[in-house]
Amino acid sequence: MLENLKSLGGCDNRGKVYCGENEIVREIYNDYLNSTKNIFDLYKKYDLKNSGIVKTELCENKEGTLLKHQKHLISYSHEWTPSMFKDSILFHLDLFINLDSYGLTLKDALPNNIVFNFSKPVFVDFLSILPIKDLENEDWLLQGYTSNKDLRYCVFETMFIPYFLIPFIILSRKNYSYFKNILFYKACNSGQNAPNWHDVGRSSGKSGLKNFIDLFLLKRSINKIKKNKFVDYCVEFKSLVEKTDLNVGSSGYSSYYEEKAENFNLSDFNNWQNKQKNVYKVLEEFKPETVLDLGANTGWFSILSEKMGAKVIATDIEIACLESIYSKAKKDNLNILPLNLSFEDLTKKLNGLSFDEKTDIGIYDDKNPIFLPATQRFKSDLVLCLALIHHLVLGMGKEIEEVIKTMAALTNKTLVLEFVGFDDEKIRQEPTFFKNLNKFSEQTYNLDLVLQIGKKYFNEVEILPSHPESRKLLILKK
Numbered sequence: 001m002l003e004n005l006k007s008l009g010g011c012d013n014r015g016k017v018y019c020g021e022n023e024i025v026r027e028i029y030n031d032y033l034n035s036t037k038n039i040f041d042l043y044k045k046y047d048l049k050n051s052g053i054v055k056t057e058l059c060e061n062k063e064g065t066l067l068k069h070q071k072h073l074i075s076y077s078h079e080w081t082p083s084m085f086k087d088s089i090l091f092h093l094d095l096f097i098n099l100d101s102y103g104l105t106l107k108d109a110l111p112n113n114i115v116f117n118f119s120k121p122v123f124v125d126f127l128s129i130l131p132i133k134d135l136e137n138e139d140w141l142l143q144g145y146t147s148n149k150d151l152r153y154c155v156f157e158t159m160f161i162p163y164f165l166i167p168f169i170i171l172s173r174k175n176y177s178y179f180k181n182i183l184f185y186k187a188c189n190s191g192q193n194a195p196n197w198h199d200v201g202r203s204s205g206k207s208g209l210k211n212f213i214d215l216f217l218l219k220r221s222i223n224k225i226k227k228n229k230f231v232d233y234c235v236e237f238k239s240l241v242e243k244t245d246l247n248v249g250s251s252g253y254s255s256y257y258e259e260k261a262e263n264f265n266l267s268d269f270n271n272w273q274n275k276q277k278n279v280y281k282v283l284e285e286f287k288p289e290t291v292l293d294l295g296a297n298t299g300w301f302s303i304l305s306e307k308m309g310a311k312v313i314a315t316d317i318e319i320a321c322l323e324s325i326y327s328k329a330k331k332d333n334l335n336i337l338p339l340n341l342s343f344e345d346l347t348k349k350l351n352g353l354s355f356d357e358k359t360d361i362g363i364y365d366d367k368n369p370i371f372l373p374a375t376q377r378f379k380s381d382l383v384l385c386l387a388l389i390h391h392l393v394l395g396m397g398k399e400i401e402e403v404i405k406t407m408a409a410l411t412n413k414t415l416v417l418e419f420v421g422f423d424d425e426k427i428r429q430e431p432t433f434f435k436n437l438n439k440f441s442e443q444t445y446n447l448d449l450v451l452q453i454g455k456k457y458f459n460e461v462e463i464l465p466s467h468p469e470s471r472k473l474l475i476l477k478k
């Protein structure tokens, strides 16, 4: 069975993870069978799924002992909104606090061990749970650690501070690109040094002195709150994080629907334009279980799709828009996962180190993914690409073929692509907004060309009216 499943890579010395059709399967290496069974018994006994640990079953069959975990969408910390990252920190601190009451802890503390079940964080690194006293057997963790304090501080110093706290401070300074880049390029086992305090300095932009004082005070408070009781430390750490204001403000795109007078009531069809009516009709007809809404803005079409029964991934590049989606999803418990992904990010991947079992030396392995591309993680029944193609082609200068090929890789069945023509009022009114406009003409960017390329990747195409009339909805089916 395992040989037919796709390996999810990783650097766990206790087992290997595979992606099954409906579950994540974890093979356990012989040396860790007994300890894994013990942890699983404690997981059951203390109902640890209620603390946010992924729902897990232990299966013993002729292939040996396997763990089967509930399958969630795989999203990474560099794709989360600031509030999602903050929630993941609070969740992780709560997990340390809850596990402490059962004499348990975690040998790792990394954002990559958390995924979001829409708006709820879930801890997925089952094999990093262990009795607190067993931390002393983790040689690799203790290298160079001389303090005789609670060893959980060592986990914090090696992982929690660099991979959670440092990016969080950078976030609080609103340097979103630096935040995204260090979580991606300096990921654990990428072969790069972990994020560190110099990154905070480098990310601080113009307000140098103020940031320096902030940083000094923050470092001092983190050191000051180190206590004999690790749980008290976590509680105080939580309150520092809770107090930190991550307000992202608004962007030019935050009131897009209000400005276009398209912020329609979702249940009042009468005022809808052709665009809303026809997307609704397509969702009614295809009844997709999963929808990927690219360039979702504040999520009008994501919420429509969710209300019609789909599980939705909503992507955009505007943090303020994504935060608005996350707060709605959290408040109303919507099956919508907002993610900060640009078009380029959809195909971006990163490989990392593999460790030699005997020497424990890590070498770069181009078959060991740290980050899988979105095209492998987010393939959906229906992809919405509404009012985005002109940003990608005329704005970013992408080839029409590259756009359609990427969309085709992301859909199992249907792509709803809204074509925005050269004569569109938005383009005529704000030509400077589209930085690559002068590289294209009506001959190189037009509906016929999009249809022609679309037919290379899809079997059928239907054209429906949108709004305003210069826009058309192309329904492309595989």
Ligand SMILES: C[S@@+](CC[C@H](N)C(=O)[O-])C[C@H]1O[C@@H](n2cnc3c(N)ncnc32)[C@H](O)[C@@H]1O
Residues within 6 Å of the ligand: 253, 256, 294, 295, 296, 297, 298, 300, 301, 315, 316, 317, 318, 321, 341, 342, 343, 344, 385, 386, 387, 388, 391, 392, 396
């Ligand atoms: C014109 S709005 C369309 C919103 C929504 N799809 C609709 O049709 O109602 C375009 C959206 O795409 C986002 N966007 C622009 N360039 C993008 C890119 N390269 N990758 C992802 N989103 C992008 C913008 O932030 C904005 O929210």
